[in-house]
Amino acid sequence: MNVSGEAGTREARSAGGSGSNGAVRLDRELQAELDRMRTAGTLKAFRVLESPQGPEVRLKGHGEVVVLSSNDYLGLANHxxxxxxxxxxxxxxxxxxxxxxxxxxxxxxxxxxxxxxxxxxxxxxxxxxxxxxxxxxxxxxxxxxxxxxxxxxxxxxxxxxxxxxxxxxxxxxxxxxxxxxxxxxxxxxxxxxxxxxxxxxxxxxxxxxxxxxxxxxxxxxxxxxxxxxxxxxxxxxxxxxxxxxxxxxxxxxxxxxxxxxxxxxxxxxxxxxxxxxxxxxxxxxxxxxxxxxxxxxxxxxxxxxxxxxxxxxxDPGLIGRLRSNTAEFRARLEEAGIAPVAGESAIVPVIVGETAAAIAISAEMLEAGVFVTGFGYPVVPEGTARVRAQMSAALEPEHLERAVAALGTAIARHG
Ligand SMILES: Cc1ncc(COP(=O)(O)O)c(C=O)c1O
Incomplete structure (x- = not known):
């Protein structure tokens, strides 16, 4: 994993001669696979949360960010x-x-x-x-x-x-x-x-x-x-x-x-x-x-x-807030000229086309303080890469506003 440095430890072990030839060859093959993913732009980055899951979290290296990528639909993960x-x-x-x-x-x-x-x-x-x-x-x-x-x-x-x-x-x-x-x-x-x-x-x-x-x-x-x-x-x-x-x-x-x-x-x-x-x-x-x-x-x-x-x-208000946040987010997207995939659940995908575009949009949004994941091939069919936003009852209107603004800017550049 690129946050833990485990690969480096293993490489050092192999270089020191403590691994079998089979293990050394396996590591070489795995490293080549990782390199291919990096070249193709499909290597996933793993973010470290320094605070509990919620509408805003502190992400290592990025500070406070709005979260639109968790499944904490009711905001209960840190209730x-x-x-x-x-x-x-x-x-x-x-x-x-x-x-x-x-x-x-x-x-x-x-x-x-x-x-x-x-x-x-x-x-x-x-x-x-x-x-x-x-x-x-x-x-x-x-x-x-x-x-x-x-x-x-x-x-x-x-x-x-x-x-x-x-x-x-x-x-x-x-x-x-x-x-x-x-x-x-x-x-x-x-x-x-x-x-x-x-x-x-x-x-x-x-x-x-x-x-x-x-x-x-x-x-x-x-x-x-x-x-x-x-x-x-x-x-x-x-x-x-x-x-x-x-x-x-x-x-x-x-x-x-x-x-x-x-x-x-x-x-x-x-x-x-x-x-x-x-x-x-x-x-x-x-x-x-x-x-x-x-x-x-x-x-x-x-x-x-x-x-x-x-x-x-x-607390029936939880479901009510989730629903009104989803409706408001969809309405704000449409006002900003962004058409999400139609739907009734709390998952709001925006199709952007190529995998590289989805990844670039997600990275740029993170720089703007909004954490949302881009999905591309092979998770979704080629040409239908997307940014998938997920709503939560815990999100406030200012979070939605920031998210839509960041998405609009990133799509204008990469979409
Ligand atoms: C539809 C569906 N089923 C099953 C799972 C797996 O759930 P769990 O994380 O509890 O293994 C997921 C998780 O992403 C899911 O989206």
Whole structure:
């Protein structure tokens, strides 16, 4: 990583002759890969935060900057009650169980969080994992066998794509983004399979658009398929009370399986979960591989996420502020002659074309005190590189004003 100097340490070790020839050759190959990324302008820079996540942070080497690149949608990552709940759990339970759940047990905050998540999402049960990445792997791996057919939207998150590879279902169909006719055709043509799983993001992270849940629910029912929605970007964001994309469409409690992260709106630390029927969560607890071979959430995180859920439940103003900030940001962009991708979520992408332009705009905005990430190929298709702004309930009007001014100036130069 270019902030830690680790590569230098390894090089020194190799030069001193302590590495095997294989390790020396590997380092040379890896260094060549890094050099290629640098030449192509795609080498990522890792910023160091010197203050907690929030609408403004102190970035090492850059001072105070406005943050438009975090998923701290509700501004709860440094909320005093969330922080206090974590500290209290740390004092009471220590750092963690030092083993996996079935070997060494779990703490009350895990069960309390799982009960609260299930109640929040209108499911019978929920089960936590150390990340939503893990949760997506767990659910697909556990539910797939050679008689399973998985249907997945082409723009699904990388964790779902990788989970399908690992789960090796008997058949899989990747349907074009939100193409319901294509999905229906694939479902109808699936023939004799014992289990059909339709899996989709609730809010697609690069576009900020929503899955067409009414049609997905209807198609899943008609074709006796199970619908799995990863609502990582929808929880705490979509729906009247932040219950997610299903609530937004009036379908609360009607999605068979919901997966999500605790690392965005719900406290911002880390962690993920699967919510669904009692039988599903019990089977996953018994045999999903991350439950069997990996530690559970630290109790600090479980307690902090639970408090974040409480804040969301008890302060409807949070969702209101997130929504009005998103509307105001979009309006200011349009006033400045910048057309963001249309959408209803808190993700506001502005397409700028080439990867180098997105990176240059993001760098120039940072110089102007606004931290927002540019995404290019291969994360998004060639020619659709973008600056992706994400809204937060904690942003103030002056932050939005600064951000739009900086974006306008940078686009004029590089867009
Ligand atoms: C849609 C989606 N699913 C899953 C994840 C992974 O979440 P976690 O950070 O909890 O592993 C992300 C994170 O970027 C995401 O955007």
């Amino acid at each position: 005093p009650a969330v922080v206090e709940a974590g500290i209290e759990a740390l004092r009471r339970y220590g750092a963690g169980t030092a083993s996996v759940r079935f070997i060494c047990g779990l703490f009350e905050p895990h069960l309390a969080l799982e009960a609260d998540l299930a109640a929040f999402l209108g499911t019978d049960s929920a089960l936590t994992y150390v990340s939503c990445w893990n949760a997506n792997h767990a659910v697909l791996d556990a539910l797939c066998d050679e008689r399973t057919h998985v249907f997945s939207d082409e723009l699904n998150h990388a964790s779902i794509i990788d989970a399908m590879r690992l789960a090796r279902p008997g058949a899989k169909t990747v349907f074009p983004h939100s193409d319901m006719a294509g999905l229906e055709q694939a479902l109808a043509g699936a023939g004799e399979v014992s289990r059909k799983l339709v899996v989709t993001d609730g809010v697609f992270s690069m576009e900020g658009d929503l899955a067409r849940l009414p049609e997905l629910v209807e198609l899943a029912r008609r074709h006796e398929a199970v619908l799995i929605v990863d609502d990582s970007h929808g929880l705490g964001v979509m729906g009247e009370t932040g219950r997610g994309t299903a609530e937004h469409f009036g379908l609360h409690g009607q999605v068979d399986i919901v997966t999500g992260t605790l690392g965005k709106a719900l406290g911002g630390a880390a962690g993920g979960f699967i919510a669904g029927s009692r039988a599903l969560c019990s089977v996953l607890e018994q045999r999903s591989r991350p439950q069997l071979f990996s530690n559970g959430l630290p109790p600090t995180v479980a307690a902090g996420a639970r408090q974040a859920l409480r804040e969301l439940r008890d």
